[in-house]
Amino acid sequence: MPTYTAPTRDARFIVNEVLDLASYSNLPGFESATPDIIDTVINECGKFAAEVLQPINQQGDAEGCTRNADGSVTTPSGFKAAFDQYCESGWGTISSPEEFGGQAMPHVLGFAVEEFISTANHSFGMYPGLTNGAVNAIYATGSEELKAKYLPNMIANKWLGTMNLTEPQCGTDLGLIRTKAEPQADGSYAITGTKIFISAGEHDLTENIIHLVLAKTPGAPDSSKGISLFLVPKVLVNDDGSLGERNAVQCGSIEHKMGIHGNATCVMNYDGAKGWMVGEENKGLAAMFIMMNAARLGVGIQGLAQSEVAYQNAVAYAKDRRQGRALTGPADPEAKADPIFVHPDVRRMLMDAKAFTEGMRAFYLWAALLVDLTHKAPTEEERAEADLLLGLITPVLKGYGTDKGFDTAVNMQQVFGGHGYIKEWGMEQFVRDARIAQIYEGTNGVQAMDLCGRKLPAKGGAAVQKFFAVCDEEIAAAKGDEALAPLAEKLDRALSEQKAATMWFMQNAMANPNNLGAGAHHYMHIMGIVTLGLMWLRMAKVASAKLADGADDKAFYEAKVATARYFMDRYVPDAGALRRKIETGAESMMALDEAAFETAA
Numbered sequence: 001m002p003t004y005t006a007p008t009r010d011a012r013f014i015v016n017e018v019l020d021l022a023s024y025s026n027l028p029g030f031e032s033a034t035p036d037i038i039d040t041v042i043n044e045c046g047k048f049a050a051e052v053l054q055p056i057n058q059q060g061d062a063e064g065c066t067r068n069a070d071g072s073v074t075t076p077s078g079f080k081a082a083f084d085q086y087c088e089s090g091w092g093t094i095s096s097p098e099e100f101g102g103q104a105m106p107h108v109l110g111f112a113v114e115e116f117i118s119t120a121n122h123s124f125g126m127y128p129g130l131t132n133g134a135v136n137a138i139y140a141t142g143s144e145e146l147k148a149k150y151l152p153n154m155i156a157n158k159w160l161g162t163m164n165l166t167e168p169q170c171g172t173d174l175g176l177i178r179t180k181a182e183p184q185a186d187g188s189y190a191i192t193g194t195k196i197f198i199s200a201g202e203h204d205l206t207e208n209i210i211h212l213v214l215a216k217t218p219g220a221p222d223s224s225k226g227i228s229l230f231l232v233p234k235v236l237v238n239d240d241g242s243l244g245e246r247n248a249v250q251c252g253s254i255e256h257k258m259g260i261h262g263n264a265t266c267v268m269n270y271d272g273a274k275g276w277m278v279g280e281e282n283k284g285l286a287a288m289f290i291m292m293n294a295a296r297l298g299v300g301i302q303g304l305a306q307s308e309v310a311y312q313n314a315v316a317y318a319k320d321r322r323q324g325r326a327l328t329g330p331a332d333p334e335a336k337a338d339p340i341f342v343h344p345d346v347r348r349m350l351m352d353a354k355a356f357t358e359g360m361r362a363f364y365l366w367a368a369l370l371v372d373l374t375h376k377a378p379t380e381e382e383r384a385e386a387d388l389l390l391g392l393i394t395p396v397l398k399g400y401g402t403d404k405g406f407d408t409a410v411n412m413q414q415v416f417g418g419h420g421y422i423k424e425w426g427m428e429q430f431v432r433d434a435r436i437a438q439i440y441e442g443t444n445g446v447q448a449m450d451l452c453g454r455k456l457p458a459k460g461g462a463a464v465q466k467f468f469a470v471c472d473e474e475i476a477a478a479k480g481d482e483a484l485a486p487l488a489e490k491l492d493r494a495l496s497e498q499k500a501a502t503m504w505f506m507q508n509a510m511a512n513p514n515n516l517g518a519g520a521h522h523y524m525h526i527m528g529i530v531t532l533g534l535m536w537l538r539m540a541k542v543a544s545a546k547l548a549d550g551a552d553d554k555a556f557y558e559a560k561v562a563t564a565r566y567f568m569d570r571y572v573p574d575a576g577a578l579r580r581k582i583e584t585g586a587e588s589m590m591a592l593d594e595a596a597f598e599t600a601a
């Protein structure tokens, strides 16, 4: 039976010591995030995740969701009771707007809570997970009437939200959407069409479900420029806020899938369902992007989540399982064999995982701070700067974070040898659950193209130049510190590789756009390495200062410095190989015609 302990010490280290959240207390909402409150939220949510959500994770996977004859869906045993507890504790409202009942605390705290919940139970976390994004989209673009009618109950998680983009013929390319929206005399729209793969499209956790649906109005351009966004409740809401008739939207079936069995992935049939336009006609994609950007950050956290829990269980197993002897001679001569922890190859996997998970935690919490600064920084210039950086790092957090998150979960399964492949240990579930994060919310190939095709060239490269400036400044400062200089020098080399790859794109992508497409995935990984390297430099800086001050918890800070060294030794050099791949261009990748891919018997 796998176990989970929420890494609250590490989260508190990053929030309090690395990000120094207290230093932002002049920003709205931050004044209530005092060190005591931060510690309480992190510790209590960690307890809830470990004690309530983790124990129903394995059973939820075995049981899955059931679609009943009337189209309703029953979630696995224990999910409803856990969800009620989740709502009572207010875990879903931490950083939602106060005017509609949220707690308006920093997203840094909201994201930390999201990590623990996703890690303890990925499937459970996905039910409330998309609601925050739906709230953001309605809040930013919906009419005052829609906001007043739906947001308070959505923020309270009394009603959950969903995101409906995908159709059978339309995945990445949203211009292919066929769902129709016919205007009605009362100002509403009749929505007709089929959406597939809708996470939490139907369930028994809440009395109502608020679907955000992309559809086309009559005569709209037949492309992504002709898409509008609609709010379609499962149960219609009367003017006095009470629930009315059932709307004409049904779950047609639930998908049988590789992982996240506890989350209902639904085919949703809209049969003239009543919906209301959110934002302007034909501008639905921009409104939906507000939801998608929030969801992409959430999926990046999922990348960390499954690798974290897999890592914790692999560490425990490696200390317990005895096979062979240490290469340097018996570590435990009294026993017949040493724990596998002594083998450098096992240590390689565990250190890779430790360096990745702790680095990713610092990465997503930095992104969360940027989300806060985008809205709350005191000057327009600071808000714009945070927005620029956040836009650039979002595809990296999602794409690199979930690619490496999956690799890490697989490596942690490897630590178990054959036992990792057997269900009862739980490791194969972590691998299956981790896999989806690379696919949904825009596949990682699409994240790479978003980064290289849109974010790099936008505003004349302003975002990446800002990113380089942040890295340069921190590297230069660290080079002046004897303890940090060796780390900074290694990170500087990786940064140079990223700068060179950026320049190569500038010089070669215009002439042949396939050069960009052929290198985008590698570029996203170089930037992931550099960003995690930056996080490790920041963590090492704080940790070595604490050690110099003779702080308590010496072992924690020493481990931080040692893991930073490992990251610079073992992750950072990959940036050079990736750059060299990029610089070969698209020629050999695109050389063969389609016929050459046929298998000859």
Ligand SMILES: Cc1cc2nc3c(=O)[nH]c(=O)nc-3n(C[C@H](O)[C@H](O)[C@H](O)COP(=O)(O)OP(=O)(O)OC[C@H]3O[C@@H](n4cnc5c(N)ncnc54)[C@H](O)[C@@H]3O)c2cc1C
Binding pocket: 163, 164, 165, 166, 170, 171, 172, 173, 196, 197, 198, 199, 200, 257, 265, 436, 439, 440, 441, 442, 443, 444, 445, 446, 449
């Ligand atoms: C379990 C699960 C839950 C989901 N939840 C939701 C949900 O809640 N709401 C929702 O709307 N959707 C949801 N999805 C759908 C998901 O977002 C899509 O599957 C995903 O966006 C990819 O679309 P597709 O499957 O049609 O693949 P395709 O778009 O057909 O892509 C196939 C392959 O081609 C590549 N590709 C496609 N276009 C390009 C391009 N322009 N450049 C480079 N490569 C490209 C892709 O990277 C991929 O490798 C979910 C899917 C699953 C499996």
